[in-house]
Amino acid sequence: MLKSPAPETREASHLFYLSSVRRPLIDRAEGIYMWTQDGRRFIDGSSGPMVANIGHSNRNVLDAMKRQMDRATFAYRLHFENEPAEELARQLAAKLPEGMDRIFFVSGGSEAIESCIKLARQWAVATGQPSRWKVISRFPSYHGGTLGALAVTGDDALSETFVPMMQMMPTVPAPIAWRDRDNLSMEQRGIRYADMLEEKILAEGAQSVLAFIMEPVGGAATAALVAPDSYYPRIREICDRYGILLIHDEVMSGAGRTGKFLGGDHWNCKPDIVALSKGLGSGYAPLGALAAPMRLVQPLLASGGFQHGHTYAGNPLACAAGLAVLGEMDRLGLIANAAVMGELLMDELKGLAKRFPFIADVRGKGLLTGAEMVADPETLRPIEPAKKATQHLLDLAYERGLIIYGRKVKGGVDGDNFMVAPPMIVTAAQIGEIISIIGDSLEVLAGELDLAVEG
Ligand SMILES: Cc1ncc(COP(=O)(O)O)c(C=O)c1O
DSSP states (O other), X not given: OOXXXXXXXXXXXXXXTSOSSOOOOEEEEEBTEEEETTSOEEEETTHXXXXXXXXXXXXXXXXXXXXXXXXXXXXXXXXXXXXXXXXXXXXXXXXXXTTOOEEEEESSHHHHHHHHHHXXXXXXXXXXXXXXXXEEEEESOOOOSSHHHHHTOOOHHHHGGGGGGSOOOOEEEOOOGGGOOSSOOHHXXXXXXXXXXXXXXXXXXXXXXXEEEEOSBOOTTTTSOBOOTTHHHHHHHHHHHTXXXXXXXXXXXXXXXXXXXXXXXXXXXXXXXXXXXXXXXXXXXXXXXXXXXXXXXXXXXXTTOOSOOOTTTTOHHHHHHHHHHHHHHHHTTHHHHHHHXXXXXXXXXXXXXXXXXXXXXXXXXXXXXXXXXXXXXXXXXXXXXXXXXXXXXHHHHHHTTEEOBOOOOTTTTSOEXXXXXXXXXXXXXXXXXXXXXXXXXXXXXXXXXXOOOOO
């Protein structure tokens, strides 16, 4: 499908993780644009996998990293403390909900999730609740590729092969309320989905349940799914009722992307533990973090410390990058820009949905947006999986110089969507450019797959 003749002439790669379709070699990147060695320009309409939040090649971040590189690139946290880690933790705590002021750094999203789960478990053991070990998650969801994170990931296609090696965790349906055909209001549906958590807790035995993990604004598994407002406080209530920890996976939705520092801030959520990554390092360095209140951390420390850690955790270079990223986010007002540009983007996507009725839903918050495509907008019948609509659309946009993101929903089996999540520095004119290319790509897709277009 993808027409990129130049890369195919290259020698076979030793990198076995590459897809069968070769991609052009990156030359340089700046702002929302990326250029390849064969001279093509791409708009990074998804910030990679929602990583490059502040845009590429930000001069102040590069300078801060260079200054740190000239001093020390690595200092192991068991041997030395370092100022960038201290300062980043301090600034991060100030941006998080009150009391979420104990920070544990890692190098990526999966590591952050592993850390959240292990912190929760160790807290339970340290506080005399060793029967609690189950972490309920949502289906579909994505929490990472390592075995612990995969065990709470609701995606059969990803986990199937590894199931015998893991302790798979219970799931409840993700609140895909827009699909429901009943007489309930959206807010009533929100309560109903939250109450499914309570039913699951009771079915599993409340004393065996340790935590509930969710993405406040969905990521790739649900293409920016947003639950009805009523869902969020009800989930908190239920977790409190049964002494269950609420973990928010903000790996994709955090660090300002949705127009607030955390996705959960839109509902004033007070999770017990938060995982961050992606936008925190913004692609300048591998960086992630867990944040928790002292009341969870103290019992662990009193019982001998957190039995967990990764070699690169809190290294000075990654933390210097993270610190400079937060600085640029504040200096340039990027969170406010994400809110304003996000509204514009959402309006434009809704415009596309009118033009292309096979787009059945447009959703998201700020600059984390998604759109779902179906064969029949009345019945919501999915597009035949063999047509590979998502991949085809991504390829059509790529050929036209735009990178957007998409994965099958419903556990990776069927359901087609695409996500648009440009860097938070995006301008109105650039959103216009992005929408125009998506429109052209959808036009071709509709013709080739025989999908409905407005008459
Ligand atoms: C919500 C969420 N959690 C966790 C992860 C895992 O992050 P990583 O790929 O950095 O390990 C991802 C990655 O896409 C994610 O979107």
